[in-house]
Structures are given as structure tokens and as C-alpha cells.
Amino acid sequence: MSREEVFDRLNEVFRDVFDDEEITVTDATTADDIEEWDSLEHINLLAAVEQEFGMKFNMGQVVSMKNVGEMADIIISQIG
Amino acid sequence: MRELEYPFDGELILKKSKKIKRALLEGRSDFTKKRIAVLGGSTTHDIIRVLELFLLEQGICPVFYESEYAQYWQDVMFDNPELLSFAPDLIFIHTSNRNITVWPSVPDPQERVDGLLAEQYDHFRVMWEKIAQVYHCPVIQNNFEYPSYRLLGNQEGVYPQGRISFVNRLNEKFYQYAREHGNFYIHDINYLSASYGLDRWADSLYWHMYKYACCMQAIPVFSYNLANIIKSVFGRNKKALVLDLDNTLWGGVVGDDGPENLEIGQETPMGQVYSEFQSYVKAQKEIGVMLAVNSKNEYDNAMAGLNHPEGVLRPDDFVLIKANWEPKSDNTTAIAQELNILPDSLVFVDDNPAEREIVSAQTAGVAVPEIGTPEQYIRVLDHSGFFEVTSLSEDDRKRNEMYRANMARKVQQERFADYREYLLSLEMQGTIRPFEAVYMARIAQLTNKSNQFNLTTRRFTQAQIETFAADSAYITRYGKLTDRFGDNGVVSVVIGRLGTMADVEVYSRGETPGDVACQPEKQTKEAPGSVACQLEKQIKEAAGSELCPRGEQGMPDADVLHLELWLMSCRVLKRDMEYAMMDSMVAACRECGAGTIMGYYYPTAKNAMVKEFYQTMGFEKTDETDTGVTIWKFEIPAEYEKKNTVIDVESAS
Numbered sequence: 264m265s266r267e268e269v270f271d272r273l274n275e276v277f278r279d280v281f282d283d284e285e286i287t288v289t290d291a292t293t294a295d296d297i298e299e300w301d302s303l304e305h306i307n308l309l310a311a312v313e314q315e316f317g318m319k320f321n322m323g324q325v326v327s328m329k330n331v332g333e334m335a336d337i338i339i340s341q342i343g
Numbered sequence: 344m345r346e347l348e349y350p351f352d353g354e355l356i357l358k359k360s361k362k363i364k365r366a367l368l369e370g371r372s373d374f375t376k377k378r379i380a381v382l383g384g385s386t387t388h389d390i391i392r393v394l395e396l397f398l399l400e401q402g403i404c405p406v407f408y409e410s411e412y413a414q415y416w417q418d419v420m421f422d423n424p425e426l427l428s429f430a431p432d433l434i435f436i437h438t439s440n441r442n443i444t445v446w447p448s449v450p451d452p453q454e455r456v457d458g459l460l461a462e463q464y465d466h467f468r469v470m471w472e473k474i475a476q477v478y479h480c481p482v483i484q485n486n487f488e489y490p491s492y493r494l495l496g497n498q499e500g501v502y503p504q505g506r507i508s509f510v511n512r513l514n515e516k517f518y519q520y521a522r523e524h525g526n527f528y529i530h531d532i533n534y535l536s537a538s539y540g541l542d543r544w545a546d547s548l549y550w551h552m553y554k555y556a557c558c559m560q561a562i563p564v565f566s567y568n569l570a571n572i573i574k575s576v577f578g579r580n581k582k583a584l585v586l587d588l589d590n591t592l593w594g595g596v597v598g599d600d601g602p603e604n605l606e607i608g609q610e611t612p613m614g615q616v617y618s619e620f621q622s623y624v625k626a627q628k629e630i631g632v633m634l635a636v637n638s639k640n641e642y643d644n645a646m647a648g649l650n651h652p653e654g655v656l657r658p659d660d661f662v663l664i665k666a667n668w669e670p671k672s673d674n675t676t677a678i679a680q681e682l683n684i685l686p687d688s689l690v691f692v693d694d695n696p697a698e699r700e701i702v703s704a705q706t707a708g709v710a711v712p713e714i715g716t717p718e719q720y721i722r723v724l725d726h727s728g729f730f731e732v733t734s735l736s737e738d739d740r741k742r743n744e745m746y747r748a749n750m751a752r753k754v755q756q757e758r759f760a761d762y763r764e765y766l767l768s769l770e771m772q773g774t775i776r777p778f779e780a781v782y783m784a785r786i787a788q789l790t791n792k793s794n795q796f797n798l799t800t801r802r803f804t805q806a807q808i809e810t811f812a813a814d815s816a817y818i819t820r821y822g823k824l825t826d827r828f829g830d831n832g833v834v835s836v837v838i839g840r841l842g843t844m845a846d847v848e849v850y851s852r853g854e855t856p857g858d859v860a861c862q863p864e865k866q867t868k869e870a871p872g873s874v875a876c877q878l879e880k881q882i883k884e885a886a887g888s889e890l891c892p893r894g895e896q897g898m899p900d901a902d903v904l905h906l907e908l909w910l911m912s913c914r915v916l917k918r919d920m921e922y923a924m925m926d927s928m929v930a931a932c933r934e935c936g937a938g939t940i941m942g943y944y945y946p947t948a949k950n951a952m953v954k955e956f957y958q959t960m961g962f963e964k965t966d967e968t969d970t971g972v973t974i975w976k977f978e979i980p981a982e983y984e985k986k987n988t989v990i991d992v993e994s995a996s
Contacts, residue, residue, distance in 0.1 A: 282361035303388045306552075310357040310559040320547050 264342060269316075270339045280304065290332030300309050316342055344370070346479060348712065349727040360392055363402055367399040371779050373406035373948055375802070377577060379430035381407060384442035385556040395561050397570035401579050410609030412554065414441075419470045422477070432804075433473055433573060435483045438467075439532065439556035440490055440510060447504045449494070455474040456503045464516045471520065471527065481526045481576050483569065486514045488557075489538040491545035491901050497772065504978035525784065525805050527570050528733055535568055536561075538726075550561025559968060571728030573958040578791020579804065581729040582684055583633040584624065584793045586674055587693035588640060588666070592624070592656065593617050594717070597648040597876035598640055609644035616717045621655035623721045628660065632730050633743040635663040637674045637691065642666045662746040671698050672705030674956070679706075682746060683913035685794065685949065690729050692720075734784045734805075741832065748829035749914060755828075766919060766989040773920065773992040778812035778819040784819055785833045789910060794949040797910040798942065814843055816857075818904060818931045820948040824915055824990070833914045835924050838908040841901045841937060851968050855907055903939045904932050910958075925960050928995055929983050 267306070270288065277286045281299050294300040312334065313319055318341040320328075328334055344354060346363055353937075356363065377398075381387050398405045408429040415436055418426050445463050447456040465482070471780045474482055490506045499505035503512075514533060522525050536544040539561050551553035557565060574580065584875050589596045589718045594606025594613045606614040607621070628634060634656075638645050645666030657730040663681060671693070679686045685707065687708030693699050694714065703711040714723045738947045752769065759765035778786060787805035794800065822835035840846075845858050906928075910920060932940060942957040944950075954973075958964065962975035 279358045279362070282365075287926075305554075306559055307357055307389060307551075310354070312356070314354040314560075321551060325548070325552055343884070 264339065266335060266339065269338055272315055275333065276315050277308070280308050280311050288331045290330065290335070292331040293329070304336065312338070318342055334339065344400055345579045347396060348710075350713065350715075351561075351563065351567070351722060353560060356393060356396065357389070357559065358780070360396060363396055365401065366451070367396065371402070374399070374402055375577070376404050376406060377432045378427060378429060379573070380410075380426060380434045382410045382418055382434060382436050382659055384413050384415050384436075384438035385550075386412065386435055386554045387758075389555075389559065389562050390437065390566055390569075393566040394570055397567050398573060401570065401574040403574060403579070403735055408957065415442075416470055418467070419473050419477075424458045431478060431480055433481045434478060434485065435530070435569065435573075436470075438485050438486065438558070440487045440506075441550060441556050442488065443509075443513070443818060446506060447509055447713070448948060449502075449504045451504055453503055456509070457934065460509065460512055460516070461745075462595070463513060467517070468520065468557055471524070475524070475806075476525075479804075479810065481528065481806070483528045483530050483572055483576075485532045486517050486522075486532045488532050488544065489541060491541060491547065506860065522663070525734075528576065530569055530572060532557075532565070535564060536588055539564055554679060568728065571731040572733060575728075575731040575733040576804070578788065580731060581690050582688040583635055583662075583678070583682060583690070584627060584676055584724075585635045585689050585691045586624065586637040587671075587695070587698065588636060588645055589697075590694045590717075591692060591720075592621055593648060593651065593654070598644045602644075602647040602651055604649060605651055607651055610653075613717065614653070614747065618653065618655055620720050621757040623724070624662055625656050627730065627791075628743045630730060630732055631744055633746055634661045635678050636665060637671050637678065637693075638660050638666045640669070642665040659747070662743055662750065670701060670705070672702045675702050675706045675709055683795075683916065690724075692724070732882075741830065745831055745914065747831055748826075748831075750796060751828045752826070758838075763989065767830070769918070769989075771824060771826045771918065771990040773825075773923050773990040774823040775820055775923060775992055775994045776809060778821055782833050783808050783812070788838050789833065790908065793910040793912060794914055796905070796916065796954050797908075797947075797950050797951055799908055799945045800950060801908050802909075811838055816901075818893065818928070820924065820927050820931070822911075822920055824918065824920055824929075826845065831915055833929050834909050835920055836908060837906065837924055838939070839904040839906050839928060839931075842903055842905055843937065844898055844903055844939075844941075846903070846905055847941060847966075849906055850941070851966065851972055851974055853945055853970075853972060855905075880989075895933045899933050902937045902938045903941055904935075906927070906940065906942045909942070919987050919989050922961070923955075923990045923992050926985045926987050927992070929979055930994070932979055938978065938979050940977040940979065944973045944975070946971040 272287065273285065273288055277288055278284050281304070282298060283303065294305065304341070309325065311318055316338050318338060324337050326339070344367065346352070361503060381391055387409055391409060395405055395407070415438060417423070443463060445459045447459050451814070457718055470982060471482060471484070487510045489510060493505070493507065495502055495505045499507035500511060502508060503679060517529060521529050534559065544557045544561050544917065546558040549558045586592060594617055595604060597605060597824065607617045608614045609618065624634065645664065646658055649656060663678055665678060667674070675689060675691060679689060683709065686706050690700065690710045691702045692712065692714060693702070694717070699711045699713070712723055712727055714720050727978040755768065756765050759768060783805050787803055787808045790801065790803045790808070811819050818839045818841065820837045821833050824831045825832050827850040840855065840857060842856055849856050880912060909924070928940060932938070942962050944954060944957065946954070957975035960977070964973055966974040967978045
């Protein structure tokens with residue numbers, strides 16, 4: 264899956280989870296950029312991303328992930 | 344909403360919860376508001392988020408109190424003022440094996456393990472007792488799931504030091520408490536986690552990262568199961584299973600294949616599947632579920648199928664059999680009408696998606712589960728929780744027979760030209776008495792289930808019912824009715840409160856003086872009822888016999904009985920039971936020196952049938968508010984002629 268495709272699908276997930284059709288994420292997007300993205304929504308977001316791509320983040324990845332770009336890197340590394 | 348019906352896609356619900364919530368709120372407006380306190384021993388945020396959806400789906404609009412992280416015990420034991428002022432209608436305690444603090448270790452002698460067990464149990468017991476004392480509301484308590492690893496391997500359940508043994512014993516103590524205390528319900532997460540898969544459920548990432556007791560993906564299953572208990576406690580269970588026949592209760596089409604060729608019985612694997620399903624359906628009767636048939640068939644063919652020698656279900660297991668060529672949606676509506684229940688009390692089971700679609704589209708409110716293939720029928724119906732058991736009353740177990748008796752009465756009725764003659768032929772015997780301990784569960788159930796013949800539609804928990812029964816300011820009566828065709832059980836409930844004409848103003852707003860005056864923990868300093876509350880206490884202390892609460896000695900001006908609740912089960916409509924109840928209220932007023940009875944009608948979407956009820960009882964309308972509430976007055980005449988002349992009533996005196 265290309266990085267572009269990953270971002271397209273990530274956008275869909277973000278829009279569903281935050282119920283906002285305007286959201287477009289980039290490599291640099293972080294929780295600071297989306298108002299509703301707090302620590303509680305974060306759990307829900309990761310679960311939704313895992314479901315979308317049929318993969319699981321391990322604890323080390325969850326702890327170290329800094330932005331959406333890093334999230335996309337992990338996804339690509341796991342689904343090939 | 345399809346997305347929220349079992350079997351559902353939990354991950355979709357988690358992802359799209361905001362959108363689903365919006366659609367639910369736009370879809371209807373007749374929600375019942377309930378205040379639910381969630382006291383957690385772990386994170387509860389997403390449990391509440393999803394629980395809200397499932398409750399909205401059931402017509403319950405929840406307002407939540409959420410304890411701070413893991414403060415379940417402290418909130419109760421140290422009287423958190425926020426929780427006190429929240430005044431919950433229901434408390435849910437979300438604890439898990441992560442909250443067990445005193446696990447045994449392998450070297451511990453048996454006595455020490457027993458001591459730890461008692462200590463851990465007491466931690467919970469004191470909290471439940473405190474809740475019962477302060478909040479008087481239903482409590483739902485998780486039991487404990489099994490630990491995710493086993494130090495003693497397969498012997499964990501054998502040695503008392505093993506954690507599985509400890510969890511089993513602790514759970515048994517929880518069940519014992521539930522058996523001995525009404526209004527206390529177990530949420531069985533032990534079963535739920537097993538059904539879900541314990542390894543997935545216990546994914547420790549969610550505990551260590553977010554302090555969730557189970558994995559995120561299990562939360563919809565969890566919240567669904569919990570919502571089932573809540574809707575059942577608040578009287579929103581389904582009442583009847585409406586079943587198709589061909590390829591639903593047996594394999595094959597009886598009209599085409601002939602009854603001898605149906606797949607049912609032990610001969611073939613598919614025959615066994617249908618036998619097991621018929622046994623499951625038949626057992627539903629034991630928990631009070633009514634069974635009806637809705638099948639496109641010649642009636643004789645349907646009966647031939649139901650009399651198949653290998654079958655488990657028999658024609659007389661059903662209260663109604665509709666086997667004809669009418670659209671199934673019409674049959675479903677007719678079944679609801681003939682049983683005197685609303686379509687939203689029905690569950691329609693049919694293997695054919697097209698039939699499900701027409702019933703679903705044409706008959707609003709009927710639950711139409713996607714039951715899958717025959718070997719899945721039991722799981723889908725069972726896990727759907729349509730008939731979630733929270734109380735098992737004698738009436739539940741007998742309901743099928745009662746409705747069958749009703750059908751027999753109808754046949755009887757057709758033989759009489761004169762209606763009164765028919766009523767007399769039923770040889771009805773009534774019992775009308777103040778609330779008694781054995782009937783509290785049934786009375787509470789009726790207040791939550793009765794929608795049509797219900798003047799004020801006030802819902803009460805069993806704890807509240809018990810409070811009324813014990814409070815001398817209230818006159819309570821339940822009515823039981825038996826006739827030659829059977830026992831109808833408790834079918835009518837009336838609650839009146841003694842007061843003065845000044846109270847009419849409160850009632851006309853849909854409130855009761857009891858709301859403000861007699862619940863000190865909900866009361867604010869300025870509440871106008873505080874004086875009344877003290878007065879009430881004095882009266883209670885001074886009051887004499889139970890039957891004559893205030894008497895002339897107590898409060899001479901409390902001479903008006905305000906009817907806060909009057910309901911009757913529709914299964915005894917037009918049997919004159921309401922007249923017998925009226926006679927009994929008049930008699931009760933006489934004993935207490937109350938000369939006036941005030942009745943109130945609060946309109947709802949479902950109770951139009953009793954709009955003019957008080958007029959038929961001889962009341963006069965005195966007022967009507969702009970919200971449609973009507974106020975009725977009955978001055979008890981010196982010579983009161985009993986209105987009931989057909990039921991032989993044994994009453995309190």
C-alpha cells in the first residue's frame with residue numbers, strides 16, 4: 264500500500280472518529296491540531312486505525328508515536 | 344437501529360459512535376430520562392460512551408455520573424456530595440479482578456485464604472449496604488472475570504490458594520448477596536469474557552496504557568450486555584416471541600414436503616439442530632415469554648407440523664397461532680392487538696430475510712433479529728437479551744397459561760348475548776389489599792411495564808414501592824383477579840397519598856409533594872417542603888394502624904386522597920376490576936376520614952385509552968392544564984353504592 268493510500272484511509276478514520284468531514288491529516292499532524300483529540304479519544308482512534316488496516320500497535324509503538332507520520336510509518340512497516 | 348442490534352459490528356460502533364448518537368437523537372423524541380451513576384475501579388470513559396448508544400436505542404436517555412478514576416468505593420463510603428446531589432436512578436459498579444487487592448499466595452494455609460476471602464467480600468458488602476441505605480436505587484455489580492494467567496496451571500481451581508478458586512468463591516458470595524437482596528443485579532463479566540475470549544479480553548496493553556479492565560474492542564459487547572440489564576430493570580424487556588414455522592422451527596416446508604418429511608428430531612444433524620432450537624424456544628415460557636406463530640401456511644398444515652411426533656413444541660405451547668396467507672406484518676399487528684400488548688414488545692423470528700424486512704418496515708417497534716443460519720438461532724436470540732431476567736415472579740412463569748385462558752374467555756364471551764351475564768359466568772374472585780412483601784417485585788414490574796391503562800405513568804423501582812408500603816402517608820392497594828379459566832395474578836395497582844387540596848397545584852405540574860418533602864438527601868435548603876417533611880415525620884410517629892394511616896388523630900386536615908398512580912394490566916380490560924379497585928379506595932378513605940379523592944391524568948403517547956377514565960368512575964373534571972393534564976374530583980357521598988357487582992372481592996379490613 265502506498266503512503267498516499269495509507270493517508271487517504273487514515274483521513275477516513277479520523278473523520279469517523281472525530282465526526283468531522285473537514286479533517287485532513289499530514290505527516291506533522293499531532294493531537295494539538297485536532298481539538299477533540301485528547302488522551303481518551305486517542306485510545307479510540309488507535310483502535311479504529313488498527314481495525315482499518317488489520318494490524319495492531321504494540322505498547323512500545325503506542326508510547327513512542329509522535330505524530331501521524333510516525334503512525335503511517337508503523338502501519339506501512341507492518342502491512343508491507 | 345441496525346448498527347446496534349445483535350449481532351453488531353463493535354468496531355464500527357466504536358469508530359462511528361458520534362454519528363450514531365446523532366442519528367438516534369434525531370430518530371425519536373419519546374425518551375425516558377434516567378440518571379445513571381457509573382462507579383469504576385478502572386477507566387469507564389468508553390464504556391459510558393457506548394452504553395449511552397445502547398440505552399438510547401432502548402428509548403432511555405441516560406444522564407451519567409462518572410466517578411473519578413478508581414474511586415468507586417470512596418465515592419460511596421465517604422458520601423461524595425456530587426454523587427449525593429446527582430441522586431441516581433441506578434448505580435453501576437464497574438470492578439474487575441484488577442480491583443482484587445488481597446489475593447492468596449501459595450504458602451497460605453486454608454484458614455488464611457478463607458480470611459482473605461471474607462476480607463475482600465466485606466470490602467464490597469459494606470459498600471452495597473451503604474448504597475442500599477443512602478440511595479435506595481437498583482445496583483448493578485460486575486462479578487469477576489478469570490485471571491489471564493495460572494500459576495498453578497490446571498489446578499488453579501482446585502487449590503484454594505489458586506486465583507481461579509478465589510475468584511469462583513468470591514463470585515459465589517456475590518451471587519448469594521444478589522439472591523438475598525432485591526434490587527441488586529450481577530453483571531456477569533465472567534461469562535462475557537469467556538464468551539468473548541479471555542486472552543483477547545484481558546489484553547494487558549489496555550490496562551497498562553489506559554487502565555482499562557478489558558480490551559477496547561470488547562467494550563461494545565460489555566456495554567450491550569449491561570444495557571440489557573438496565574432496560575430490563577426499567578421495564579423495557581420484550582414480552583413475546585412471534586415465530587415463523589417452515590425452516591424456522593423445522594427444516595423443510597410442511598405444505599410441500601408433507602409433515603412426515605420435515606427435518607426435526609434425532610435422525611439427521613439438521614433435525615437435531617431444529618429439535619434443540621424448539622427446546623430452547625419452549626424453555627422461554629418458563630421465564631414468562633409468550634409464544635405465538637406467524638406463518639404463511641394452511642392452518643391444518645401448520646398444525647400437522649406442530650404435532651410432528653419428533654417435535655418438542657406443541658400447539659398448546661402457543662398463545663396464538665396465525666397460519667394463513669395474510670402479510671406477516673398484518674399478522675404481527677393482529678397478534679399484538681389480541682394479546683393487548685404493544686408491537687414493541689414483540690420479537691419476530693423468521694429465516695426469510697424478505698419476511699423480516701416487511702415486518703420490520705411495516706410494524707414499527709417490533710424487534711426483528713438477523714438470526715443467521717439454523718445452528719446460530721439460539722446464540723443470536725440468547726445473546727440479544729430481549730428477555731433479560733432481572734426478577735422471576737410467579738406471574739412470569741404462568742404468563743402463557745394466563746393468556747391462553749384469555750383466549751378461552753373470548754370463546755366463552757361469544758356464547759353470551761348480555762355482557763354482564765358473561766362476566767358473571769366467569770365466576771371472578773378478586774383480592775384487593777395493601778402492598779404485601781410477596782408481591783413487591785410484581786408491583787414494581789407493573790409500574791414499569793404498563794403503558795396503556797396507566798393514568799400517571801409514574802415508574803418505580805421495587806425499593807420505592809417498599810417505601811410507599813411502609814409510609815403511613817400513602818394508601819396502597821394491589822388487585823389480583825382469578826376466574827374459572829385461571830389466575831391472572833396481580834393486575835392492578837393504585838397508590839394514593841393523603842394530603843390537602845393545596846397539593847393539587849403540585850400534582851397538576853406532574854410532580855408530587857413526596858418528591859420534594861420526603862427525600863432529604865435530594866432536598867435543598869430552600870425547599871418549601873422542609874416544614875412539611877418534619878410535620879410528616881410527626882404524623883408518621885403518631886399514626887396508628889397501617890390501614891388507617893393518618894386517622895382523625897393524626898392530621899385532621901389531611902382529608903384528600905391524591906391518586907399518584909392507577910394502573911391496570913390490559914389483560915383484564917373490561918372485567919370491571921377497575922370498579923372493584925375504586926370501591927376499595929373509597930372504603931380506605933372512609934376508614935381514614937378522607938372525604939375527597941383527587942385523580943390526575945397525565946397524557947403520554949400510549950395512554951389515551953384512559954383519558955376519560957375518571958369520568959367513568961364518577962369523578963368530575965375540575966381543571967385542565969395547557970400541557971393536557973386533567974384534574975378530577977370525587978366527593979365521597981354519604982351513601983356510596985359499590986360500583987363492582989360482578990367480582991367477589993376479598994379485601995383488607
